[in-house]
Amino acid sequence: MSLTSKRRVDAFEVNNFRPPKPRPAREITPHQPTRRPPPPPSQCEPQTLHRHRQMFILTRLTDLVTIQPSSFTIPTRQALEDQLNARYANKVIHKIGLAICLYDILKSSDGLIGPGSGAVNVNVEFRLIVFRPFKGEVITGRISNSTPHGIHVRLDFFDEIFIPKDYLFEGSHFDHSEQVWVWRTEDGDELFFDKNELVRFRVEEEEFTDNTPVDPALRDSLADADMTPPYKLIASCYQSGLGVVAWW
């Protein structure tokens, strides 16, 4: 399947996830298979822009970190940082985004030693840098491949971006012999979405899939396990200024 990631990222089960504040009705819920045609430019109204989001955000969390006795020789701060990075870096947190790395540690409790082991348990409050572009944000990335269904785009650190064919410029068609999308402009020029070109696109939808392991007895088949990426973006490319960067 071309939709699956080359690099698997783990999904996190969020036990104490606090649902986000109610969102405006215009937002599209995840899992909804939407393939609607692009809205006319006049409909790209400002309310698709949510005010408090940006490509990279800071998320504040608490977690219990266990430091093994073998790590007692290194400074506690450093040990906590390594543990937190090992746990979160490059992983998708469900409904939050792709965690990049630790930003800072705000608070940490005294270490507590539980019965049965010499390990120290510390409650830590910290902030993570998270990749979570908002709907309507414009990002540049590279084309990784094209199919008759659309174009797959990657950033160096995130591969799951897809531009469906309905979200491409009007007058675009797929060239089967070259395996590229071609945009025929009103002037009759042909512009190519070549592989590895730098493209600018707008984020339209985001999809989170909870990949928490399911009891094998309850699962339909082993094949569908872990097939869907935990976090994926649907993007568009139908406005002047979007598309291959070199065009404009």
Add this chain to the structure above:
Amino acid sequence: MKILEPREAMLSNHEVLAHVQDVKRRYREEINEQGPAAAMKPGNLETVMKELLDYLSSTVASTQSPASISVLVEALVKHQFEKIEVLMILNHLPKNETELDVLVEELESRLSDEEISQVLDTIRSTFGSRISDGAAE
């Protein structure tokens, strides 16, 4: 694990780049002080930091500095942009009107032609020729 605040703050590409570079520098110092054992950082962290550096250093974020950013942000405040629009302009540094129009909704009804060219001039004068270098990557 408990999420206290899903979106506490937003970061511009430059801030993320600066943070990652800072972390890398700190790790190098740790190796100098504590010996090669300290070089053992989680593999997933190394992967994402390298890939992120690859990505961000190909964008205009690598040409910015806190000083040049504050100059630009102060100039943009006059034009009543939304906060995220300012951040997107910062992340992209549009070179012409088409590129600015993508980042700012309803650009033409909100800003006069004069103001638009003012904004573009500010960007050009603050970041100079480096814009084209970054975007041409």
